[in-house]
Amino acid sequence: MKAKHRTGARALVEALGRVGAELVFGYPGGNVVDIFDELSRAPFKFVLGRHEQGCVHMADGYARASGRPAVVVVTSGPGLTNTITGLGAANMDGVPMVLVCGQVPLDQIGTDAFQEADTTGLTRAVSKHNFLVHSADEIPETVAQAFYIATHGKPGPVVIDVPRDCQQALTSAEYPERVVLRAYHPEVSATASEVSRLAKLVNGSKRPVILAGGGVIASGASEDVAALAHKAGIPVATTLMGIGSFDETDPLALGLVGLHGEFAANAAIAEADLLLALGVRFNDRVTGRSTSKFARHAKIVHVDCDPASINKNVTVDLGITADIKELLLTVDSRIRPASHDEWLASIDARRRPRTEGLKPLHKGVIMPQTVVEAVYESTKGKAIVVTDVGQHQLWAAKRFRHTCPRHFITSGGMGAMGFGIPAAIGAALAMPSDKVVAFLGDGGAQMTAEEFMVCSELKLPVTFIVFSNGSLGLVRQMQRHQCGGNYFATDLRSPDFVKLAAAYGIRGVRVADGAKLGPAIARAVKSKSPTLVEVVVDREAEA
Numbered sequence: 001m002k003a004k005h006r007t008g009a010r011a012l013v014e015a016l017g018r019v020g021a022e023l024v025f026g027y028p029g030g031n032v033v034d035i036f037d038e039l040s041r042a043p044f045k046f047v048l049g050r051h052e053q054g055c056v057h058m059a060d061g062y063a064r065a066s067g068r069p070a071v072v073v074v075t076s077g078p079g080l081t082n083t084i085t086g087l088g089a090a091n092m093d094g095v096p097m098v099l100v101c102g103q104v105p106l107d108q109i110g111t112d113a114f115q116e117a118d119t120t121g122l123t124r125a126v127s128k129h130n131f132l133v134h135s136a137d138e139i140p141e142t143v144a145q146a147f148y149i150a151t152h153g154k155p156g157p158v159v160i161d162v163p164r165d166c167q168q169a170l171t172s173a174e175y176p177e178r179v180v181l182r183a184y185h186p187e188v189s190a191t192a193s194e195v196s197r198l199a200k201l202v203n204g205s206k207r208p209v210i211l212a213g214g215g216v217i218a219s220g221a222s223e224d225v226a227a228l229a230h231k232a233g234i235p236v237a238t239t240l241m242g243i244g245s246f247d248e249t250d251p252l253a254l255g256l257v258g259l260h261g262e263f264a265a266n267a268a269i270a271e272a273d274l275l276l277a278l279g280v281r282f283n284d285r286v287t288g289r290s291t292s293k294f295a296r297h298a299k300i301v302h303v304d305c306d307p308a309s310i311n312k313n314v315t316v317d318l319g320i321t322a323d324i325k326e327l328l329l330t331v332d333s334r335i336r337p338a339s340h341d342e343w344l345a346s347i348d349a350r351r352r353p354r355t356e357g358l359k360p361l362h363k364g365v366i367m368p369q370t371v372v373e374a375v376y377e378s379t380k381g382k383a384i385v386v387t388d389v390g391q392h393q394l395w396a397a398k399r400f401r402h403t404c405p406r407h408f409i410t411s412g413g414m415g416a417m418g419f420g421i422p423a424a425i426g427a428a429l430a431m432p433s434d435k436v437v438a439f440l441g442d443g444g445a446q447m448t449a450e451e452f453m454v455c456s457e458l459k460l461p462v463t464f465i466v467f468s469n470g471s472l473g474l475v476r477q478m479q480r481h482q483c484g485g486n487y488f489a490t491d492l493r494s495p496d497f498v499k500l501a502a503a504y505g506i507r508g509v510r511v512a513d514g515a516k517l518g519p520a521i522a523r524a525v526k527s528k529s530p531t532l533v534e535v536v537v538d539r540e541a542e543a
Helices: 008-018 030-039 052-066 084-093 119-126 138-150 164-168 192-204 216-217 223-234 263-271 323-334 341-348 366-380 390-400 420-430 447-455 474-483 497-502 514-526
Strands: 021-024 045-048 070-074 097-103 129-132 156-165 209-210 236-238 251-256 274-278 297-303 317-320 384-387 436-441 463-466 507-511 531-536
Touching: 008 030, 008 164, 021 052, 021 420, 021 436, 030 070, 030 164, 045 447, 045 474, 052 070, 052 084, 052 420, 084 097, 084 119, 084 156, 097 138, 097 164, 119 156, 129 138, 138 156, 138 164, 138 507, 138 531, 192 223, 192 297, 192 323, 216 236, 223 323, 236 263, 251 263, 251 390, 251 531, 263 323, 263 341, 297 323, 297 366, 297 420, 297 447, 323 507, 366 436, 366 463, 366 514, 384 390, 384 420, 384 514, 390 436, 390 463, 420 436, 420 447, 447 497, 463 497, 463 514, 497 507, 497 531, 507 514, 514 531
Parallel strands: 021 045, 021 070, 070 097, 097 156, 129 156, 209 236, 209 274, 236 251, 274 297, 297 317, 384 436, 436 463, 463 531, 507 531
Antiparallel strands: none
């Protein structure tokens, strides 16, 4: 029998190296001090966040930008509970991540020990899976299984709860040569019958539309979607999570669909005779409250790697559980070239001009849409765009012309304010050769502003754009339309963001004059250091 030669903490860090971890985000504490002792000698880099929620959002941004699973290590109790929002955001949007948290020793679980928390219970609803380690011998295999689950099937966050005595105990267990999970077999391919039916529906349609979601990006199928669209003459709309899966400068691009989407995209889906939905969840922001009225004239084909999503929110005519890229490659030879000129012309007639929304509502104020346009011009469209949540999120989604996958990063399903700053930091760490621009509201920017210190400390050249309108704009917009203009709890007093940025060592500038907007953004975008531009925008502008 092999001698037990290293601690569980050491085995954990070794296992993270084996799965290819390049970067670990986290925050230390008493019940992970042994793990952090080993992390100090690890071959990969550690990034110290300033709050556990920020750590998870950083990891989220890293994973979305790179396509690689991210790693977070936090302590027990409040360390774990502070991650719940970040885990929920990653879980809703299918982001691969492994979170390791400390726990009190096994014999103290259930005794209300200091900083004890029911990690299994707390994270069950916001993670794809979770583990409670019972011995040091379990650690290498648990890490291997966690990364397998996080990255196979629909991606998502997996939690590993490691009691401190398991970190300290000695073990000889090695990282497994292969992962065996008896009840988890997510790789499913379309049947020959399904492929045949799909081709028949596409070839027989007169008014087809592709709806591309985040699953297209996750499967690496953007080029395959474009090939299908061009071959069969099919216009492509995207969900919020699908932005970037299809080049928005392409004549076939319809843009964002749904509640805050483009008129032409929604009209096309309303009149389509075939809706090919790829990697979407059909959430209420896409379908509206009445799913029976959504694409009611169309045969609906839904392709997703997660069988639970098929017929969950919308009853479909053909549901296919498969990898999108694999399916499109398989069906390609059966698709006949088509043009659908009349259908495309009718859609083009409904496109709104890009100048819409740029004219000031009031004299001497800056329209927020012009801010996004200025960033687009300064970056020539070549930037990773990260947003927080609110009106600015939708302006960035619709006004910036997104051309490639993993260059638009936002909290979609959870809609977590505070996401923007840390996610931008994670994206910049993942893709150091790309320019990262973060669009923030003055509300969300105050939720995780402490993470500015991480950006300053690491000298990351992120450009932060703060839309300053003195309000929680999207809620205020809802109050205008749904509550008769009874504005309550949405007027927002904010700090001087330029001075706040300076306190963190970040150069900032405030712009209230439209004539100075373009030059200020151009200088910020060109900077090799982190910068912040606070722009005073019209609070009456709507998304």
